[in-house]
Structures are given as C-alpha cells and as structure tokens.
Amino acid sequence: METKDKHIVIGGEAGQGLVTIGQMLTKALARSGYEVLVAQHYMSRVRGGHNTYRIRTGNGEIVSPVDGIDILVALDQETVSRHKANMTESGIVILDETLDPEGLKAVRVPFKELAPRPIYQNIAGLAVVAELLGIGQEVLQKLIRNTFRRKGDEVVTQNLTVLDEACRWTEAHKSSCTPLPPAEGDSGRMVIHGNEAIALGALAAGVKCCFFYPMTPATSVAQNLITYAERMQLIVEQAEDEVAALNMGLGSVYAGAKTLVPTSGGGFALMTEAVSLAGVMESPIVIVLAQRPGPATGLPTRTEQADLNLALYAGHGEFPRAIYAPATVEDCFELTYRSFDVTERFQTPVFVLTDQYLADSYRAVHKFDLAALAPVAEPDTGNEGDRSYKRYAFTEDGVSPRKLPGFSEALVLADCHEHTEDGHITESMDVRVAMNDKRMRKEQGMRAETLAPRYFGDEGASRILVCWGSTEGPAREAAARMRRKGARVGVLSFTQVWPLAPESFMPLLENAEEVIGIEGNATAQFMKLIRQETGFKVHRTVLRYDGRPFTPRYILQNLGEEEG
Amino acid sequence: MIDIKEYGEYTTSWCPGCGNHDVLKALKQTLSELNLAPRDVAHVSGIGQAAKAPHYISLNGFNGLHGRGLPSAQAVKLANPALTVIAESGDGCNYGEGGNHFLAAIRRNVDLTLLAHDNQIYGLTKGQASPTTMEGHVTKSQPGGVYNSPFNPVAVAIGMKCSFVARAFSGNVPHLVSVMKQAIRHKGFALVDIFSPCISFNKVNTFGWYKQRCYELPADYDPTDWHGAMEKAQEFGERIPIGVLYKNPRPTLDSRYDFLQKGPLCKQPVDHGTLDTIMDGYL
Ligand SMILES: Cc1ncc(C[n+]2csc(CCOP(=O)(O)OP(=O)(O)O)c2C)c(N)n1
Ligand code: SF4
Numbered sequence: 001m002e003t004k005d006k007h008i009v010i011g012g013e014a015g016q017g018l019v020t021i022g023q024m025l026t027k028a029l030a031r032s033g034y035e036v037l038v039a040q041h042y043m044s045r046v047r048g049g050h051n052t053y054r055i056r057t058g059n060g061e062i063v064s065p066v067d068g069i070d071i072l073v074a075l076d077q078e079t080v081s082r083h084k085a086n087m088t089e090s091g092i093v094i095l096d097e098t099l100d101p102e103g104l105k106a107v108r109v110p111f112k113e114l115a116p117r118p119i120y121q122n123i124a125g126l127a128v129v130a131e132l133l134g135i136g137q138e139v140l141q142k143l144i145r146n147t148f149r150r151k152g153d154e155v156v157t158q159n160l161t162v163l164d165e166a167c168r169w170t171e172a173h174k175s176s177c178t179p180l181p182p183a184e185g186d187s188g189r190m191v192i193h194g195n196e197a198i199a200l201g202a203l204a205a206g207v208k209c210c211f212f213y214p215m216t217p218a219t220s221v222a223q224n225l226i227t228y229a230e231r232m233q234l235i236v237e238q239a240e241d242e243v244a245a246l247n248m249g250l251g252s253v254y255a256g257a258k259t260l261v262p263t264s265g266g267g268f269a270l271m272t273e274a275v276s277l278a279g280v281m282e283s284p285i286v287i288v289l290a291q292r293p294g295p296a297t298g299l300p301t302r303t304e305q306a307d308l309n310l311a312l313y314a315g316h317g318e319f320p321r322a323i324y325a326p327a328t329v330e331d332c333f334e335l336t337y338r339s340f341d342v343t344e345r346f347q348t349p350v351f352v353l354t355d356q357y358l359a360d361s362y363r364a365v366h367k368f369d370l371a372a373l374a375p376v377a378e379p380d381t382g383n384e385g386d387r388s389y390k391r392y393a394f395t396e397d398g399v400s401p402r403k404l405p406g407f408s409e410a411l412v413l414a415d416c417h418e419h420t421e422d423g424h425i426t427e428s429m430d431v432r433v434a435m436n437d438k439r440m441r442k443e444q445g446m447r448a449e450t451l452a453p454r455y456f457g458d459e460g461a462s463r464i465l466v467c468w469g470s471t472e473g474p475a476r477e478a479a480a481r482m483r484r485k486g487a488r489v490g491v492l493s494f495t496q497v498w499p500l501a502p503e504s505f506m507p508l509l510e511n512a513e514e515v516i517g518i519e520g521n522a523t524a525q526f527m528k529l530i531r532q533e534t535g536f537k538v539h540r541t542v543l544r545y546d547g548r549p550f551t552p553r554y555i556l557q558n559l560g561e562e563e564g
Numbered sequence: 565m566i567d568i569k570e571y572g573e574y575t576t577s578w579c580p581g582c583g584n585h586d587v588l589k590a591l592k593q594t595l596s597e598l599n600l601a602p603r604d605v606a607h608v609s610g611i612g613q614a615a616k617a618p619h620y621i622s623l624n625g626f627n628g629l630h631g632r633g634l635p636s637a638q639a640v641k642l643a644n645p646a647l648t649v650i651a652e653s654g655d656g657c658n659y660g661e662g663g664n665h666f667l668a669a670i671r672r673n674v675d676l677t678l679l680a681h682d683n684q685i686y687g688l689t690k691g692q693a694s695p696t697t698m699e700g701h702v703t704k705s706q707p708g709g710v711y712n713s714p715f716n717p718v719a720v721a722i723g724m725k726c727s728f729v730a731r732a733f734s735g736n737v738p739h740l741v742s743v744m745k746q747a748i749r750h751k752g753f754a755l756v757d758i759f760s761p762c763i764s765f766n767k768v769n770t771f772g773w774y775k776q777r778c779y780e781l782p783a784d785y786d787p788t789d790w791h792g793a794m795e796k797a798q799e800f801g802e803r804i805p806i807g808v809l810y811k812n813p814r815p816t817l818d819s820r821y822d823f824l825q826k827g828p829l830c831k832q833p834v835d836h837g838t839l840d841t842i843m844d845g846y847l
Contacts, residue, residue, distance in 0.1 A: 191846060208830070208832065209639065209642065209643060209829065228842055231835075232839065235643075237639075240635075244664070249639065250628065250639075251608070251626065251628075251636030251637060252643040254606075254643075255639070255643035255644040255647065255829075257642075257828075257829040257830055274632070370840055371836075406604060406606070408603065411603065412624050414627070415618075415627045416627055416629060423625070424619050425627075
C-alpha cells in the first residue's frame with residue numbers, strides 16, 4: 001500500500017463555502033483519475049465555528065484519513081493557528097494575502113483582485129489548489145459548467161473567467177508545491193459518500209417507503225431518497241418523531257412495501273420499542289443506524305462506533321436480528337442491498353450500522369453494476385390463499401410463509417402479543433415456548449449466511465488487528481506501515497457484527513501471537529462480543545472516542561510504534 | 565351486502581356489558597352494509613381493551629403498540645391504497661400515548677377512519693385517569709380527583725380543520741352505524757370519537773349518564789360550518805351532541821402520489837434503468 005499522495009485540508013467557518021471548494025476539488029481529482037478519500041469535520045452550527053474538509057488524494061490505495069497536512073487552505077486565521085503543528089515538512093498554506101501565514105510556507109493569494117465579488121472566491125481558491133496540484137484546467141471548466149449550468153450562462157462565464165485568471169496567477173507560484181504525479185486511475189468513477197451509497201443500495205433493492213425524522217448524520221440517507229423519490233417512485237415521509245417513523249415503517253412493511261428507516265443514536269433509542277414489535281411481528285424492515293458520539297445528544301456532528309450494543313440489544317424480549325457494518329462506500333451500497341434480501345427472507349429486523357465519518361466520506365468508486373446483483377427476495381403477492389392461512393405457522397427453519405393483506409382470501413393478522421399460529425393473542429405456556437423457539441430458529445439460518453470477516457495481510461501473521469466497520473481503512477494502513485518495518489501484521493475486518501460465525505475467524509485469532517482490537521468507543525464493545533461468543537480475549541485494544549475518526553498515526557502511536 | 569357471519573364470531577375478553585361489544589357489532593354491520601369484504605380491509609390498533617378489536621373480527625389485522633396504531637395505519641394505506649384502513653383504539657391510546665401521532669394524522673390527512681373508543685378511563689390497566697377523564701373524577705390513581713383539564717378530541721380536531729369529525733355513542737347502534745358508514749366512505753382522515761362506557765372502572769360516565777345526555781344533531785345541522793362545529797364541539801355537560809360535527813374535504817396524502825394510482829407499492833417493479841441514469845449523475 002505504497003502511496004504517493006497528498007492531504008489537503010480546507011478549513012474555515014461554516015458558511016464560508018469550504019464544502020463547495022472541497023466537493024469540487026474532490027470531483028476534479030477523481031475525474032482526473034486520482035483516488036480520493038474525504039473526511040469532514042464540522043461543528044453543530046450553521047454559521048461560524050471551525051470546520052474542516054479533508055481530502056486525501058493521489059495514486060495507489062488510499063483507504064484512511066491521515067493527520068499530516070500537505071496543503072492547508074485557510075479561509076480564516078484560526079485555521080492557520082489550529083493546524084500549523086500538523087503540517088508536513090514540505091507543507092504549504094494557501095490563504096488570502098491579508099491573513100498571516102504564521103511562519104508557514106505560504107501562497108498568499110490576492111483574492112480581492114482575482115474575484116470580482118466574494119461569492120467567486122471559492123472558485124479562485126479551487127483554481128489555486130488545483131493548479132498547484134497539476135490538475136488540467138479542462139476538468140475544472142467542465143465541472144464549473146455542470147455545477148452552474150442551472151444558474152444561467154452569465155454565472156458560468158463569470159466563474160470560468162475567475163478560474164482562468166486564478167490559474168494564470170498561480171502559474172508564477174507553481175514552484176512552491178510539487179504537483180501530484182500523473183494520475184494512474186480510472187477517470188470515469190462516481191464521487192459519492194457513504195450515505196449516498198446507502199440510498200443507492202436501497203433503491204437498487206427496490207425500496208418503496210422511507211420514514212424518517214431528521215437527525216445528523218442519518219438525514220442525508222433520507223435526503224438522497226427524497227431527491228430520487230419522484231423518478232424512482234417511492235414515498236419518503238418525514239414523520240412527527242422517530243417513534244412514528246419506525247411504527248410507520250412496520251405498517252408499510254405489513255402491506256408489502258420494502259421500507260427503510262434511517263436514524264441516529266437518540267432517534268434510535270426512541271425506536272427501540274418498535275424494534276421489538278418488528279421482532280414479534282416478524283417484520284422485514286431495514287434500519288440504518290448512523291452512529292455519532294453519545295450519551296444523549298453527545299457530539300452531534302462527530303463520529304464514534306459506540307452504538308453497537310444499542311443495535312445489538314435494542315428492544316425488549318428476545319428475537320433474532322442481523323447487523324451489518326460497512327467499512328467502505330462500496331460496502332454501504334452492497335450491504336444495504338443485501339439487508340433488504342436478508343430481512344425479506346428471514347422476516348426480522350436488519351441493521352446497517354454506519355457512522356458519521358463514513359456517512360460523509362466521499363470516495364471515487366466504480367459505478368455499481370446493477371445487472372450483476374443477485375435478485376432480492378420479494379414478498380408473496382400471489383392470489384392463492386384461503387381463510388385457513390396462518391401468518392405465524394410453525395416451520396422447521398422458523399420462517400413462516402408471509403402473505404400480504406388484500407391479495408387473496410387469506411387474512412393476515414400481525415400481532416404484538418405472544419400469539420398463536422394464526423396471530424391471535426394467547427397466554428398458553430406451550431404456544432409461547434413453541435413460538436419463541438420458532439422465531440429464534442431463524443438465527444441459525446442467518447448465522448449460516450453470516451459474512452466472514454475480511455482478512456488483509458500475510459498468512460500466519462504474528463499480530464492481527466481486529467476491527468469492524470469504518471475502522472478497516474485506518475487499521476489496514478497502520479498495518480501496512482508496520483509491515484514496511486518488517487513486522488508480520490494482518491487485519492481482520494468485520495462487516496457483519498451479528499450474528500457471528502466463529503468458525504470463520506477463530507483459527508486465525510488462535511494462531512496469532514498478539515491480537516489487537518481497534519474500535520471507536522471507550523469500552524471495546526465488539527471485542528467483548530467476540531469474547532462473549534467465543535471465549536477469546538483480545539490481548540490489547542486501541543480505542544478512540546474523541547469524536548474524530550481513526551488515523552494510522554493514532555493507531556501506531558497508541559501501539560507505541562513508530563509512524564513509519 | 566355481505567353476510568355478517570363473514571366477519572366471524574369470537575369470544576372476547578371484554579367484561580359483559582362493556583360498550584366495546586356494541587362498537588364491534590356496529591362495525592360488523594357497517595362493513596356488511598358497505599359491502600366491504602374482509603380481505604379488503606386492514607384493521608389497525610394499538611393497546612388497550614378497545615385495541616383488542618382486531619382479534620375479535622375476521623379482517624386483515626395489525627395489532628401494534630400502545631399509542632402507535634395511527635402511524636402504522638397511515639403507512640398501510642400509503643403502501644396499499646386499495647385497502648380500506650380502519651384504526652381502532654381507546655382514548656388513552658389515541659389521545660394520551662399517541663397524542664402527537666393523532667395531531668400528525670389530522671395534518672397528514674391519509675384516507676382512513678379512526679374509531680376511538682372513548683370511555684374516559686384506562687380500562688385495561690384498571691382504572692387510571694385518561695386524557696378525557698373529567699376534572700374532579702376520583703380514581704385509585706387520582707385519589708384527590710383529576711385536576712388536569714380534559715382533552716377535547718373533537719374540538720382539537722375541528723380546530724385543526726380535520727377532514728371529518730364525528731361523535732357517537734355505543735348505546736345508539738343504528739346511529740353509530742350511520743356515522744361509521746359516512747366516516748369510512750369519506751375520503752380523508754375521519755375521526756369518530758365513540759362513547760363506549762367502561763362498566764368496571766368508570767362509575768361516573770356510565771351507560772345511563774351518556775344515554776341521558778347524548779342527542780343526535782338535527783337534520784339541518786351544517787357540518788361544513790367551522791364556527792358552528794366549534795361551538796357544538798364545546799357542548800359537553802348536560803347535553804352532548806352526537807353525529808357528524810365537521811367535514812372539510814381536502815386532498816389526502818395518498819392521492820398526491822400519482823404512482824399510487826397504479827396499485828400497491830409491492831407490485832411496482834424496480835426501475836434499474838432509471839437508477840442507472842441516476843448513478844451517471846455522480847460520474
Ligand atoms: C408503552 C406502553 N405503556 C403502557 C402500557 C400499558 N397500557 C396498556 S393499555 C393502557 C391504557 C389503555 O387505555 P385506553 O387506551 O383508554 O383503552 P381501554 O383499555 O380503556 O379500552 C396502558 C397504559 C403499554 N402496553 N405500553
Ligand atoms: S374493563 Fe372496562 S373497558 Fe375493559 S372490558 Fe371491562 S368494561 Fe370494557
């Protein structure tokens with residue numbers, strides 16, 4: 001994983017347009033054929049505060065955010081003072097000529113001269129960075145045309161003029177920064193973030209309803225579905241609260257619609273009663289839980305992996321569930337798609353457990369190949385069925401034939417109480433036990449299909465880093481740096497965290513000399529889960545819960561390793 | 565007309581003499597007279613004595629959570645508008661635990677009928693005050709008498725210009741049937757608040773109490789007059805009007821989705837062609 005890359009950090013207050021510069025730069029880089037990886041750090045406010053948009057770009061595998069900054073685009077003085085300690089040796093800061101570079105190597109830009117009005121300063125800034133990096137102007141021109149087309153020809157022309165002038169101005173300063181090496185990647189890739197990929201995965205699977213109540217960082221899943229609702233013909237309804245959202249979800253699922261309910265910790269806490277309802281009603285529902293730090297409102301716009309236990313144990317009583325934890329943007333698409341199939345087949349809630357870092361992280365990915373997807377299981381809309389139909393018929397695998405109301409003479413009775421095979425309330429001890437056993441039998445079926453964790457590294461590695469979800473990238477890169485120093489290190493990355501299938505990973509863990517758990521919470525929730533399920537105790541842990549995503553440096557420092 | 569036997573006969577766990585029996589009887593008669601086959605009706609409820617109704621009638625049923633029947637019922641209709649959706653629950657369920665959902669349902673105006681059994685008490689949990697319990701009413705949980713002022717569901721609904729608001733009494737079945745019929749036929753969110761006496765825990769608002777007070781709205785009453793309806797909604801004491809208090813035809817949420825006219829969502833194919841073009845937008 002040798003990378004020749006650059007880490008560009010754009011910093012400033014919310015409302016200064018740093019996301020615009022960041023997004024356009026990301027697209028320009030991806031379209032030029034470079035890899036990109038974005039990490040966004042923002043504060044919970046609409047204006048002001050200190051935010052950063054961080055792009056790591058270059059050739060080769062780029063799977064993790066890093067700490068050292070090569071190019072700092074400072075939209076305000078605070079950005080310079082906050083980040084100067086993290087500059088790499090050759091790092092430069094790009095800033096307005098009126099700001100103080102505080103001793104850093106700088107390109108001081110006369111923004112006032114280059115942009116006729118402040119709203120064009122974004123484009124000027126973009127032009128300067130792009131020119132320093134060696135991105136062709138054509139890519140930028142095309143991007144500007146596409147971005148501003150809807151605002152009319154004049155806006156496009158103005159922006160193109162600013163671009164042209166800023167690029168020309170930058171030419172004289174090119175020596176201050178080594179450009180990126182020629183791009184080696186494919187230029188025809190999509191630039192999307194984790195939550196966009198989740199929305200696309202749901203659409204590919206045939207999602208027809210989404211009920212939500214806004215909560216960062218889950219909102220953009222619903223927002224994306226809203227963007228395509230008319231074209232893809234689905235209903236996205238903002239519920240009065242999260243309690244309503246999930247209870248609505250169970251209503252639409254009862255009537256046969258594939259349904260997604262996205263939320264974050266606090267919202268999910270409110271949904272737990274309905275999660276339990278999904279369990280007893282045996283409802284196929286997909287819940288996206290985008291983690292952010294708690295307890296309660298916590299750090300609303302930061303990242304963490306501390307809601308594993310919540311997803312695992314949410315809901316009173318006992319019932320099976322599956323929990324996927326995407327590590328990459330591609331996983332977001334694939335695992336959401338898979339969730340719809342698994343929930344449809346096993347008729348029990350399925351979770352996609354993501355986090356703020358991944359939710360907001362743009363990457364360049366190949367267009368998802370829809371034709372290559374295995375079909376998702378469909379509900380039975382056949383018109384066979386009569387009054388003898390039993391919604392909760394006892395079966396060997398625990399899965400009962402699920403009919404939909406209104407399609408046949410069969411009446412479908414879904415119930416929240418313990419119930420008989422035909423869905424009626426019962427207090428019978430025997431039926432209770434048989435029905436509970438029936439539901440729990442589904443877990444065996446799901447376990448047989450549990451995704452084996454991914455392993456990166458040499459066979460017989462003496463040290464293994466165990467992680468789940470979005471921590472995979474940083475762990476892989478930390479391992480790569482250790483390997484460069486001669487260590488034999490592997491990474492075991494779980495993209496499904498429940499149910500676990502120990503036979504798929506235990507031999508590996510047992511043969512390693514040292515197993516190190518890496519996760520974004522303070523109590524090593526997943527490592528405890530492994531221990532609970534297998535008796536295996538990891539030897540060490542590296543935990544992070546300061547609201548920021550893992551970086552290789554953070555992992556290596558905490559392991560007492562040199563950064564490499 | 566569908567034979568009433570089609571809707572089944574079940575032994576219930578309701579006390580003999582409970583108003584709920586008559587509400588159930590009226591519902592069966594209504595469905596039969598409206599020619600609604602069991603397979604075409606989805607009956608959604610929350611938790612409470614009244615909310616057990618889906619277990620005592622042969623229809624498609626969804627017996628959900630306390631207070632949460634309405635959210636589920638609305639989504640059932642959105643996912644399959646071919647179904648006639650009836651939500652049924654008690655006053656605690658609809659106006660207490662589910663108060664926020666009640667307000668949202670009025671605003672959303674999905675085409676369904678809410679039958680709210682209003683016995684002005686919590687029945688299933690044995691006699692605590694409900695949002696509609698009258699001031700001063702002494703219960704085991706409110707030994708000093710209820711000091712909160714009662715929630716007036718019909719006034720709130722009319723205040724919010726709810727699409728259809730009615731009040732009825734389980735002790736007058738023919739009238740209740742006529743109101744239920746109008747509610748189910750009405751396109752939009754229809755509230756029917758039904759006095760259904762709890763003979764075990766409400767010793768104040770008894771069958772006789774309602775019988776003495778409830779009177780049918782006169783034939784010339786105009787339910788489209790909002791001010792008049794507001795006035796009638798405040799009449800609760802010696803005399804209580806029953807019948808359709810207010811009607812406000814307005815577009816339903818389900819009718820706003822063109823593609824819903826094509827039939828249930830689960831039958832609509834996934835359009836990978838369009839999705840592919842959507843993905844091109846990210847290139
Ligand atoms: C979340 C939750 N809280 C409390 C209960 C307990 N509970 C069951 S029924 C009920 C009140 C029922 O009163 P009402 O809705 O008026 O119906 P009734 O029994 O009078 O028909 C309560 C509080 C519950 N099942 N779920
Ligand atoms: S307790 Fe009251 S509401 Fe419940 S069944 Fe008996 S009479 Fe009816």
